[in-house]
Amino acid sequence: MMKKVLVVGEVRNGSLRKVTFEAIAAAAAVAEGGEIVGLLIGGGQQEMAEEMIHFGADRVLLAENEQLDSYTSDGYGQALLQIIEQEQPEAIVFGHTSLGKDLSPKIAARLDAGLLSDVIHIAVTDGQIICTRPIYAGKAFEEKHIIDGPVLLSIRPNNIAVLNKDQTRQGAIQSVKVEIKNLRTIVKEVIRKAVTGVDLSEAKIIISGGRGVKGAEGFKLLQELADVLGGAVGASRGACDAGYCDYSLQIGQTGKVVTPDLYIACGISGAIQHVAGMSNSKVVVAINKDPEANIFSIADFGIVGDLFEVLPLLTKEFKQI
Ligand code: FAD
Numbered sequence: 235m236m237k238k239v240l241v242v243g244e245v246r247n248g249s250l251r252k253v254t255f256e257a258i259a260a261a262a263a264v265a266e267g268g269e270i271v272g273l274l275i276g277g278g279q280q281e282m283a284e285e286m287i288h289f290g291a292d293r294v295l296l297a298e299n300e301q302l303d304s305y306t307s308d309g310y311g312q313a314l315l316q317i318i319e320q321e322q323p324e325a326i327v328f329g330h331t332s333l334g335k336d337l338s339p340k341i342a343a344r345l346d347a348g349l350l351s352d353v354i355h356i357a358v359t360d361g362q363i364i365c366t367r368p369i370y371a372g373k374a375f376e377e378k379h380i381i382d383g384p385v386l387l388s389i390r391p392n393n394i395a396v397l398n399k400d401q402t403r404q405g406a407i408q409s410v411k412v413e414i415k416n417l418r419t420i421v422k423e424v425i426r427k428a429v430t431g432v433d434l435s436e437a438k439i440i441i442s443g444g445r446g447v448k449g450a451e452g453f454k455l456l457q458e459l460a461d462v463l464g465g466a467v468g469a470s471r472g473a474c475d476a477g478y479c480d481y482s483l484q485i486g487q488t489g490k491v492v493t494p495d496l497y498i499a500c501g502i503s504g505a506i507q508h509v510a511g512m513s514n515s516k517v518v519v520a521i522n523k524d525p526e527a528n529i530f531s532i533a534d535f536g537i538v539g540d541l542f543e544v545l546p547l548l549t550k551e552f553k554q555i
Pocket of ligand 1: 443444445446447469470471472473484485486487488489490500501502503504505506507508511521522523524527539540541542
């Protein structure tokens with residue numbers, strides 16, 4: 235049955251996040267030929283709305299109010315509820331990002347609707363929409379069937395392939411004034427950390443370091459390999475706790491969940507809490523001097539050796555390609 239599906243777009247540093255296009259692809263599967271309505275909350279995003287249309291949205295709404303310049307769950311929540319009231323979508327798709335994780339459960343509770351979070355695959359079989367999501371920290375997967383709407387979905391970045399971009403695709407872009415009342419949170423100032431290089435949660439290649447890297451100095455070896463491969467550097471909590479690197483690099487149950495094409499784990503033992511954040515990586519390479527380390531049980535390729543010898547060799551070899 236054709237459905238109207240709303241996609242909540244996400245903007246970071248003035249451009250749309252890739253997960254927005256993945257959410258449109260997820261919406262296309264759920265809509266079964268119905269309408270895909272994109273939504274951008276906050277003003278002045280005409281070009282981004284066009285981009286959403288090029289990637290498969292049929293129509294895009296720009297929800298405007300000066301109080302929506304910065305994200306607050308209260309403000310965005312009020313805007314989103316008004317749009318849902320107007321549009322009556324059968325499904326709403328978010329990225330499983332900090333924004334999606336914050337907003338989707340609140341909206342689901344307000345609508346008394348179901349929420350399927352952290353979805354990594356959507357298939358339609360015999361008219362049934364089946365969503366796959368990891369459970370037990372990635373040790374198992376469950377399939378959930380969408381029986382009735384409205385339903386909210388948050389999709390894990392880097393798992394659902396985006397639709398082909400078609401720059402000739404046309405669609406309506408509509409500005410919608412939303413009312414924001416009695417905001418309980420106001421963002422006074424945003425202090426951004428200087429971020430360089432590739433965004434970890436969207437990186438195709440991640441070189442990740444653990445306690446075995448032994449210090450900030452060791453992390454420079456990882457960065458050198460990441461620079462050669464066009465990847466990003468990640469870390470285990472062990473490395474973050476030891477002060478070798480910033481917590482923003484932490485991957486795992488209490489850090490970021492990543493799904494790169496290639497994950498190179500250096501001096502990481504492979505504790506369940508770390509594996510929960512990277513086990514869906516397409517290819518895992520482990521470098522560890524302990525042949526019994528658990529990381530080898532989930533690795534596609536293992537190098538038993540000292541990372542301080544192996545990493546410079548890899549960097550040298552990749553430089554020559
Ligand atoms: P270790 O376990 O100490 O492993 C270091 C590895 O380096 C060893 O396998 C060793 O053989 C190898 N090594 C040492 N020297 C070298 C060398 N020269 N060359 C090659 N290999 C070498 N952890 C996370 O990562 N992410 C999370 O989100 C997370 N959340 C948690 C939540 C909870 C509630 C709890 C209780 C724990 C959590 N942890 C998390 C911590 C987790 O349990 C582990 O303690 C942590 O992942 C260990 O980090 P590590 O592998 O870097 O260190």
